[in-house]
Amino acid sequence: MAARIIGTGSYVPDRIITNDDLAEMVETSDAWIVERTGIRSRRITETGTTDMAVRAAKKAMENAGLPPEELELIVVATSTGDCLFPNTACEVQADLGAEKAVCFDLSAACSGFLFSLNTAKVYLESGAYKTALVVGADTLSKTVDWSDRSTCILFGDGAGAAVLSSTEDEQASWNRGIGDFTMGSDGSRGGCLTCRSTELCSPFMEEKKTSGFMTMNGQEVFRFAVKTVPRSIEEVLKKAELSPNDVKYFILHQANERIIASVAKRMKQDTAKFPMNLAQYGNTSGASIPVLLDEINRKGLLKPGDKLVISGFGAGLTWGATLVVW
Amino acid sequence: MLEKMKEIIAQQLNAEAEDITEATSFKDDLGADSLDLFELVMSLEEEYGVEIPSEDLESLTTVGAVMEYLKAKGVDA
Numbered sequence: 121m122a123a124r125i126i127g128t129g130s131y132v133p134d135r136i137i138t139n140d141d142l143a144e145m146v147e148t149s150d151a152w153i154v155e156r157t158g159i160r161s162r163r164i165t166e167t168g169t170t171d172m173a174v175r176a177a178k179k180a181m182e183n184a185g186l187p188p189e190e191l192e193l194i195v196v197a198t199s200t201g202d203c204l205f206p207n208t209a210c211e212v213q214a215d216l217g218a219e220k221a222v223c224f225d226l227s228a229a230c231s232g233f234l235f236s237l238n239t240a241k242v243y244l245e246s247g248a249y250k251t252a253l254v255v256g257a258d259t260l261s262k263t264v265d266w267s268d269r270s271t272c273i274l275f276g277d278g279a280g281a282a283v284l285s286s287t288e289d290e291q292a293s294w295n296r297g298i299g300d301f302t303m304g305s306d307g308s309r310g311g312c313l314t315c316r317s318t319e320l321c322s323p324f325m326e327e328k329k330t331s332g333f334m335t336m337n338g339q340e341v342f343r344f345a346v347k348t349v350p351r352s353i354e355e356v357l358k359k360a361e362l363s364p365n366d367v368k369y370f371i372l373h374q375a376n377e378r379i380i381a382s383v384a385k386r387m388k389q390d391t392a393k394f395p396m397n398l399a400q401y402g403n404t405s406g407a408s409i410p411v412l413l414d415e416i417n418r419k420g421l422l423k424p425g426d427k428l429v430i431s432g433f434g435a436g437l438t439w440g441a442t443l444v445v446w
Numbered sequence: 447m448l449e450k451m452k453e454i455i456a457q458q459l460n461a462e463a464e465d466i467t468e469a470t471s472f473k474d475d476l477g478a479d480s481l482d483l484f485e486l487v488m489s490l491e492e493e494y495g496v497e498i499p500s501e502d503l504e505s506l507t508t509v510g511a512v513m514e515y516l517k518a519k520g521v522d523a
Binding site: 155343378 | 479480485500
């Protein structure tokens with residue numbers, strides 16, 4: 121039994137915030153932001169995570185040609201759901217009318233979509249479910265301190281989705297589908313990228329623990345990414361007995377152009393094999409990989425048999441890489 | 447050590463190895479920004495098997511300063 125991606129979809133909000141817009145709010149400039157990050161603009165939502173997730177999900181379901189009543193599992197990767205409960209996946213289910221599906225969210229920040237994809241793959245391969253919708257959706261704009269120029273330039277909002285189906289075709293099981301993966305976590309280094317959720321306060325506490333904005337040690341995160349991403353990609357390729365030259369595209373979490381360029385250099389691969397859309401959208405956390413995957417898919421760049429490596433990395437710290445044979 | 451360092455620096459910062467001396471400043475002479483320095487430091491860590499914490503980077507402004515630093519860490523090359 122193998123799990124295959126049979127459709128993709130994405131949604132980004134209409135509201136565009138350019139680097140020049142930000143330069144009016146904090147001391148920064150378009151040139152500085154572009155040189156350090158490659159980001160030129162980002163999209164900001166006025167409707168929130170669930171709305172974006174639903175829009176991306178509907179496009180993916182349409183692309184897959186799967187009726188909602190045949191959906192058995194919905195996993196939404198998000199760290200910024202509109203509600204603490206119900207989870208975002210249940211809200212997506214209600215909107216789609218996917219009554220049969222079991223629904224839960226998965227929190228792994230920028231690695232969230234990759235972790236969710238692997239989770240769904242394992243459910244499908246086990247035979248527990250036959251179809252799954254995996255969504256990555258985040259509203260980073262509500263976690264960012266818009267007066268902090270070191271972080272507010274980096275992030276944007278969006279959502280992307282993929283529909284998975286299991287296939288019992290023996291040929292397909294080794295030929296096409298979601299293949300080997302590797303994932304890792306290091307909670308001891310979690311402090312370099314954090315955001316508290318609701319405040320801890322009850323009448324029984326003397327001091328409240330307040331909620332706050334995102335904080336990031338950009339230098340440590342950069343070093344973590346540049347070191348860990350090539351390692352995890354090499355690990356997954358080794359498992360699959362492939363070389364980087366066999367891979368058509370490396371679809372990396374869109375955090376920063378400099379990270380992606382550095383990974384390409386370390387892997388001695390042409391940067392043209394590392395598609396990017398962060399110039400338009402910034403870092404959209406759990407959404408970045410499925411939005412990029414959908415763009416590539418809709419441009420017709422993926423042919424059956426093409427090998428892709430998807431790589432996520434972010435807060436936790438968390439990271440992972442997955443081989444997909446299209 | 448200087449020859450090997452020149453090679454690593456030239457490769458990481460897209461510079462010409464023959465232009466690099468102990469007095470070369472990463473920022474002023476080679477136009478490196480903080481992210482370039484992180485990449486360079488990571489290559490040095492791999493090459494020499496040492497750990498260079500981010501807080502030490504501020505003092506590592508020239509090629510000579512890095513060589514001194516590595517020697518103090520016990521790197522013998």
